[in-house]
Amino acid sequence: MVESKKLSSRIVERLIYFTVAFFSLLCLLPLLNTLALSFSSSTMAASGTVSFWPKQFTLAAYKAIVDEGQFFRSFAISVERVILGGSINFVMMVLAAFPLSHTEKAFKGRNAYMYVLIFTMLFHGGLIPTYIVVNKVGLMNSIWALVLPGAVPVWNCILLMNFFRSLPDELEEAAYIDGAVPVQILIRIYLPVSLPSLATVILFSVVGHWNEFFSGLIYINYNKNYPLATYISTLVDSVKDLNMITDPEEIERIMKVSERNMSSAKIFVSLIPILCVYPFLQRYFVKGIVMGSVKG
Amino acid sequence: MRNKKYAYQYHLMLLPVMAFLLVFHIFPVFGTVIAFEKFMPAKGIFGSEWVGLKFFQQMLSMSNSWRIFRNTVIIAVWKIVMNLLVPICFSILLNEITHTWFKRLSQTIIYLPHFMSWVVLAIPIMNIFSYDGVVNGLVKVLGGEPVMFLASNTWFRPILIITDVWKEFGFGTIVYLAAITGIDPALYEAAVIDGANRGQRMWHVTLPGMLPTIVLLATRSLGNVLNAGFDQIFNMYIPAVYETSDIIDTYVYRAGLLDMNYSLSTAVGFMKSVISIVLILTSNRLAWKYAGYRIF
Known part of the structure; x- marks a missing residue:
């Protein structure tokens, strides 16, 4: 620009920067508050005076959750669930997406299968019928109850199918001429060329399994076998109690046993895995959104 | 088409996918009939008394x-x-x-x-x-x-x-x-x-x-x-x-x-x-x- 910018224009620009910065910071505040509470002493955390900086800095809360045992037990169950559930989801997605990415002409019956997928997207059995089935199949109280009912993530299958369809047909044609069979084509050609898309859908399913709490709540009867998210959801109740009382003395009494710094430390530790995969999520997930829109 | 004779592989791939969908999605959809029954877990879906729209009427009359x-x-x-x-x-x-x-x-x-x-x-x-x-x-x-x-x-x-x-x-x-x-x-x-x-x-x-x-x-x-x-x-x-x-x-x-x-x-x-x-x-x-x- 040759001319200097007008004053009003510069003010607008400052305002835009300020607004963006303000809202971005707003996204971090609850996390900073949690972090600050987790590093504060239990009396300070209970007093309600901790905002975004720890008071009476201590690691006591973290030591306490290590001693408590149940937290890391649940953590391990969640890790197991993520590995099991993630692998099953991956296999199912690939097995569904590859055959369905062909046209009805190349694979007779493809449309019939497709209708089944659409049916399951539209119609849901609802809470109780699903519960009855899981119960009847004998999955109650086992880790399989957390991974098998959601073994086929239909939406992600369709995302991946759309991606496979966007690959050039020549890839497959050439392989056939070389004498390959479909399984080989899938493993040797389709999977290696679609790594970024696979990463996207796998990350979705891993994060989904880590965060999902409800199936643990209804299918697992013993608290000691809860996955982490379900375990955290049981902590919520004591926090809720605080909002049901108005008597200040009563609040003070409950605060003392509510162990706010402990629950905050648990929240923060449970977020660490998400924070670890976040850079990858960030890299792939816009791609994941765009992926679904190719060749609709 | 060269790959027609391999269509059985596509069907095989979709077999586990369809099995999971059948058990955990499609069965529960049909299990919705319990909305029209006075469902007792002990009697099961087929043994419970059929009451038609009773529960829908109850739903509409609920305060x-x-x-x-x-x-x-x-x-x-x-x-x-x-x-x-x-x-x-x-x-x-x-x-x-x-x-x-x-x-x-x-x-x-x-x-x-x-x-x-x-x-x-x-x-x-x-x-x-x-x-x-x-x-x-x-x-x-x-x-x-x-x-x-x-x-x-x-x-x-x-x-x-x-x-x-x-x-x-x-x-x-x-x-x-x-x-x-x-x-x-x-x-x-x-x-x-x-x-x-x-x-x-x-x-x-x-x-x-x-x-x-x-x-x-x-x-x-x-x-x-x-x-x-x-x-x-x-x-x-x-x-x-x-x-x-x-x-x-x-x-x-x-x-x-x-x-x-x-x-x-x-x-x-x-x-x-x-x-x-x-x-x-x-x-x-x-x-x-x-x-x-x-x-x-």
Whole structure:
């Protein structure tokens, strides 16, 4: 620009920067508050005076959750669930997406299968019928109850199918001429060329399994076998109690046993895995959104 | 076609997928018949007494059925509208940022909450809005009386909506930003030559460029009019605010698994599914008509 910018224009620009910065910071505040509470002493955390900086800095809360045992037990169950559930989801997605990415002409019956997928997207059995089935199949109280009912993530299958369809047909044609069979084509050609898309859908399913709490709540009867998210959801109740009382003395009494710094430390530790995969999520997930829109 | 004789491999691949869908999705859909029975777990689906529409009549005559329906629609529609508007505005602002590092940092921060679950966020949010929390601290500084936000029928619903927008606006922003990136820079240059100022460029170039994405997301969100957000409400509500925040999904859970009223719960869930299917099909048709996009 040759001319200097007008004053009003510069003010607008400052305002835009300020607004963006303000809202971005707003996204971090609850996390900073949690972090600050987790590093504060239990009396300070209970007093309600901790905002975004720890008071009476201590690691006591973290030591306490290590001693408590149940937290890391649940953590391990969640890790197991993520590995099991993630692998099953991956296999199912690939097995569904590859055959369905062909046209009805190349694979007779493809449309019939497709209708089944659409049916399951539209119609849901609802809470109780699903519960009855899981119960009847004998999955109650086992880790399989957390991974098998959601073994086929239909939406992600369709995302991946759309991606496979966007690959050039020549890839497959050439392989056939070389004498390959479909399984080989899938493993040797389709999977290696679609790594970024696979990463996207796998990350979705891993994060989904880590965060999902409800199936643990209804299918697992013993608290000691809860996955982490379900375990955290049981902590919520004591926090809720605080909002049901108005008597200040009563609040003070409950605060003392509510162990706010402990629950905050648990929240923060449970977020660490998400924070670890976040850079990858960030890299792939816009791609994941765009992926679904190719060749609709 | 050369690959016709390998079609059996495609069928084999789809076999496990279909098996899982049959057991965990399609069986429960047919299990919905318990809504028309006086279902007793001991007698099973086939042995329970058939009562026709009894539970649907009971549902319509219940004093709180209108309440849960109204709460669901109000909360869901507010969330849908705000989750459209806020990301649109924010992405336009973010697009005006010229410092790449600032833009990137802001993006990284704002969609972090999207990947965290409501279970985990419930406690930090309740801490912040609690009687002795950060928000009430601010209220006191400004000379107001502290409010029991989470036990107040006036405040709880706005808090649900605000925190939901807080969690999701970053995700929407990224989607819109991807749309803005696709706008031809020549349009901006032409606008500058024609003497358009910043505001006019946003209004006449950026916004129309985003329009297809806006239309697409708006029509697709129609399918969510009965999804008010079970995870969030379940983890944050207390009986004192059932009046304004009890939704269909939370009611189905309480009626079915806490009160063991299996048939009534399934009947309510069934009504929700029926309306949702109509909404989803409508939204799919609209998305195809106005945005040239379809899932199925």
